[in-house]
Every structure is written in C-alpha cells, then in structure tokens.
Amino acid sequence: MKSQVNRRDSLKSIAALGAAGTLGSWSALASAQAKPLTVGVIYVGPRDDYGYNQAQAQAAAEIKKMPGVKVVEEENVPETAAVQKTMTGMIAQDGVRLLFPTSYGYFDPHILAVAPKHPDVRFSHCGGLWTESMPKNVGSYFGYIDECQYLNGVIAAHMTKSNKIAFVAAKPIPQVLRNINAFTLGARSVKPGITCSVIFTGEWSMPVKEAEATNSLADQGCDVFTMHVDGPKVVVETAAKRGKMVCGYHASQAKLAPQAYLTGAEWNWLTAYKTAIEAAQAGKPHPNFLRGGLKEGYVKMSAYGPAVTDAAKKQADGIKAQMVAGSFDIFKGPLKDNKGKDVVASGKAFKQTDIELEKMNYLVEGVNGSI
Numbered sequence: 001m002k003s004q005v006n007r008r009d010s011l012k013s014i015a016a017l018g019a020a021g022t023l024g025s026w027s028a029l030a031s032a033q034a035k036p037l038t039v040g041v042i043y044v045g046p047r048d049d050y051g052y053n054q055a056q057a058q059a060a061a062e063i064k065k066m067p068g069v070k071v072v073e074e075e076n077v078p079e080t081a082a083v084q085k086t087m088t089g090m091i092a093q094d095g096v097r098l099l100f101p102t103s104y105g106y107f108d109p110h111i112l113a114v115a116p117k118h119p120d121v122r123f124s125h126c127g128g129l130w131t132e133s134m135p136k137n138v139g140s141y142f143g144y145i146d147e148c149q150y151l152n153g154v155i156a157a158h159m160t161k162s163n164k165i166a167f168v169a170a171k172p173i174p175q176v177l178r179n180i181n182a183f184t185l186g187a188r189s190v191k192p193g194i195t196c197s198v199i200f201t202g203e204w205s206m207p208v209k210e211a212e213a214t215n216s217l218a219d220q221g222c223d224v225f226t227m228h229v230d231g232p233k234v235v236v237e238t239a240a241k242r243g244k245m246v247c248g249y250h251a252s253q254a255k256l257a258p259q260a261y262l263t264g265a266e267w268n269w270l271t272a273y274k275t276a277i278e279a280a281q282a283g284k285p286h287p288n289f290l291r292g293g294l295k296e297g298y299v300k301m302s303a304y305g306p307a308v309t310d311a312a313k314k315q316a317d318g319i320k321a322q323m324v325a326g327s328f329d330i331f332k333g334p335l336k337d338n339k340g341k342d343v344v345a346s347g348k349a350f351k352q353t354d355i356e357l358e359k360m361n362y363l364v365e366g367v368n369g370s371i
Contacts, residue, residue, distance in 0.1 A: 036070040037281055039063065040096035042086055043075040044103035045205050049231035051250040052204070056102045056126070058251065059269035063277060072096060079105030087114050091121055098122045098280045100273065103204070104173065111138060122286045124276045126269075127175060129358055130288045139286050141272035142175070144293030144352045146182035147323050148265030148301055149226065150330050151316045152247035153186025155262050155304075156224040157194055158312030159245055160187075166222035167198040168213045168235050170205075172371040174360040176228045179265075181364040182330050183226055183247075188366050190315065197222055198369035204230040214238040224262070236261070245307065252302045263316075264302035271297045293352055295324045337362040338369075 047057035053075065064071045072094045077086050083106050090096040099121065101111055107128030115123045115135045128140040156165045165187055167180050184196040197220055199213040206229075214225065214235050225239040226247040233256060239246050240257035248254070248264025272290050279287055292298035301320070304313055322328035329351065335344035343362050344350065350357055363369060 036068045037277065038070045038072060038095045038097055039277065040087070040090040040094065040099045041071060041073045042077050042083060042090075042099070042101045042103075042106065043073070044079060044105075045076060045230050047073070047075050049205075050233045050236075050253050050256065051229070051231040053102070053230060055251045055267040056100070056269055059267075059273045060100075062270045063273050066274070066277065068281060069277060077103075079103055079110075081110070083110045084114050087111070087123075091118055096121065098124065098276060100124050100126070100276075102126045104128070104175075107140070122276065122280055124272070124286075124290075129355075134288075136288070137286055139276070139288040139290065141269075141276070141287075141290035143267060143269075143272075143298030144291065145265050145267065145299045146178045146330060147293045147352070148299050149179045149249075150182040150186035151301060151320055152226050152263060152265055153183040153188075153196075154190055154316045154319060155308060155312050156183070156226070156245075156247055157187040157190035158309055158315070159262060159307065160191075160194065160224045162221045162223045163191060163194045164220065164222045165194060165196045165224045166214075166217035166220075166226075167196055167367075167369075168210055168217070168225065168227040168229060169198055169200050170203060170229045172200055174358055177360045177363060177371070178357060179228050179249075180367060180369075181360070181362075184364055184366045185330060186319075194366065196367050198363070198367055200369070201229065207231075207234045210234040211238050215242070218242040218244055226265075248302055254302060254305065258305065259307065261302070261305045262308050263304050266300050266302055268297055268300050291353065293323065294320065295326060331357060336365045338365050338367045340365075 041060045043053040045053045047053050060071055063069055072090055074086050077083050104127045107125045111123050111125055115138045119137055123138045125140045127142050130140040169176050180198055187194045197217055201209040211234050224245045227235045227249050232249050232253055236246050236253045236256045240260035245262050246260050247262050254261040329349040332349035333344035334346040337343045
C-alpha cells in the first residue's frame with residue numbers, strides 16, 4: 001500500500017510541476033526519465049515447474065539485474081479472462097509498461113483485446129504469430145527449439161534398444177507438431193526404421209494424464225522419451241522409474257533423474273527479454289516478431305548425461321555445428337506425413353525463418369499418432 005501511496009503522491013507532484021510552467025515541464029520530464037521501466041511477467045503455472053514456466057522465470061530473474069528495470073510477476077494465471085484482469089491490474093496498479101504474458105493461450109483473444117486499450121504499453125507474447133494487421137504495441141517472441149529436439153532425436157536413436165521412442169505432448173498446435181516431427185526426423189536420420197509414438201494429453205499441465213501417457217508408451221516398448229508439456233517433471237520421473245531414458249524439454253531436468261537423463265532442449269529467453277526491454281528503454285519501436293535458434297542464442301542443449309555414448313555425442317555435436325553455421329535444414333523434401341501424403345516436395349527445403357513452419361498441421365512419416 002505504501003508504494004501505491006508514494007506513486008500517487010509522485011503523480012500529483014509531477015502534475016503540479018507541469019502547471020508551474022517551462023521549468024516544471026523539464027522537471028517532470030527528468031523525473032519520468034529517471035523512473036525505472038516496470039516489466040510484468042505472467043505465468044500460467046508455478047515458476048518452479050522444471051519446465052516452461054521455470055524457463056521464463058529464469059529469464060525474469062536475470063532481467064531484474066539490468067539497470068533501470070523493475071519486475072512484477074504473477075504465477076498460476078489461467079488462459080481465460082483472468083489474464084486480462086492480471087494485465088490490466090499490472091498496468092493500472094504497478095505502472096507496468098512492458099508485459100511478457102508467457103503462455104500460448106494468452107494471445108488470442110486476451111492480449112489482442114487489452115492491447116488496443118493501452119497503446120502506451122508494450123505486449124511481448126511467447127509463441128503467438130504476430131501479423132501486420134495487429135496492434136503495433138503487440139509482438140511475439142519464440143525460438144527454433146525444434147533444432148534442439150532434432151538433436152534430442154539423434155541422441156535417442158543412438159541410445160534406443162527397441163527402436164521405439166516416445167513423445168508425450170499437450171496440444172497439437174504448430175509448435176508442438178514441429179517438435180514431434182523434428183525429434184522423429186533426428187532419430188530417423190540415424191536409424192531410418194525408428195518409430196516415434198505420441199500421446200496428446202489435451203492440457204499443458206495435467207500430471208495424472210502425463211503419468212498415464214508415459215506408462216502407456218513404456219508398455220508399448222518405447223525406451224527413450226521426450227515431451228512438450230509445461231512441466232516435464234512427471235514424465236521424466238515416471239520414465240526413469242520404468243527404467244527408460246529421457247531427453248528433457250524447456251529447462252534441464254537432469255537433477256530429477258541423473259542416470260536416465262541423456263540431454264535436453266532448453267530455452268534461453270533472456271535473449272528475447274533483453275531485446276524487448278532495450279527497445280523500450282531506448283524509445284525504439286516495439287519488436288513485433290522475434291525469433292532465433294541455437295545460432296542466435298534463443299535455445300540451448302542440456303549437458304550430456306553419463307549414459308550418452310561418444311559416438312552419439314560426436315554425431316549430435318557435428319549437426320549442432322551445422323545448425324549454428326546456418327547450413328542445416330530440418331524440414332526438406334522429399335518428406336511425407338504419416339498418412340503417406342507429400343508435405344515437402346523433393347528439392348524443397350524450409351529455412352527456420354519460413355513462416356510456413358509456424359503453420360505446421362501434420363505428423364511426419366514414422367510418427368505413430370494422429371492430430
């Protein structure tokens with residue numbers, strides 16, 4: 001309450017100075033420039049979930065160290081009108097001028113409903129597909145983490161004994177499908193006969209369904225697991241208890257299963273956060289579309305676990321070097337989906353920046369599952 005009172009008093013003082021004439025105007029301007037940029041970060045789950053929210057929270061912890069930045073956070077905010085209340089409250093009560101509403105479902109309709117009402121506030125969303133027709137104070141950031149999932153697949157192929165690998169997924173949206181497909185393609189680049197079985201839980205966070213899916217896939221003979229759910233903890237621990245191996249996602253889960261953990265696909269959201277913050281501090285246009293992969297520092301790989309062979313490391317590291325150099329294409333033809341339809345023609349290769357990849361609506365050959 002004290003900070004709110006101080007804020008109100010400050011606003012009254014600035015108004016009084018402004019009314020006093022030119023000197024007052026300059027004083028008000030100097031006061032405004034001296035104020036820190038208040039940044040709001042909103043999470044759909046807990047910040048310590050060993051996954052999606054933790055990766056965002058790690059970046060938030062780092063930007064707190066930046067000069068002239070104040071951070072306000074709220075966790076466990078559902079993808080409903082509740083997030084509109086949270087955003088509006090942060091703007092009105094905390095003076096937030098740059099928002100990172102991090103969950104996929106916050107974008108449409110919630111951010112798109114709130115942003116036009118606050119044209120002086122910047123909105124940076126994780127994963128949404130910003131287009132020219134949308135408000136200019138709205139933007140999206142995301143990373144080409146399918147690069148890391150491809151590398152997960154390479155490692156999985158070296159380590160599997162059954163030639164059956166598994167993917168526990170939340171929802172069949174383009175980013176998730178892209179990860180499933182990249183994981184499968186990475187594995188099949190090493191062993192073409194490998195299959196990847198996928199189960200969709202239908203929710204970003206549903207521990208009971210995640211455990212059921214993991215056990216079901218283990219019962220089917222899958223012996224290397226990865227996932228795209230908000231908190232991979234349950235999948236990692238359940239797979240490890242079943243004597244299976246795991247490639248992580250979002251953040252490192254190595255501590256949860258040190259012997260079973262092979263490697264993982266991790267976010268480095270600090271890169272995107274800093275870009276948006278520095279633009280706001282400098283008064284530059286809001287970056288509407290931020291994307292990057294291993295080369296740009298948006299994603300990274302977990303350290304290799306003790307079980308990973310030298311041959312696996314050598315092949316994965318070689319492909320990673322090509323990715324960093326910009327000379328490796330994951331999605332290239334000829335490529336069929338798992339129903340036999342041609343989805344990438346022979347001779348065609350998609351660069352990571354190709355917008356078509358953000359509209360992915362198929363599962364590639366070798367995936368056992370349906371959308």
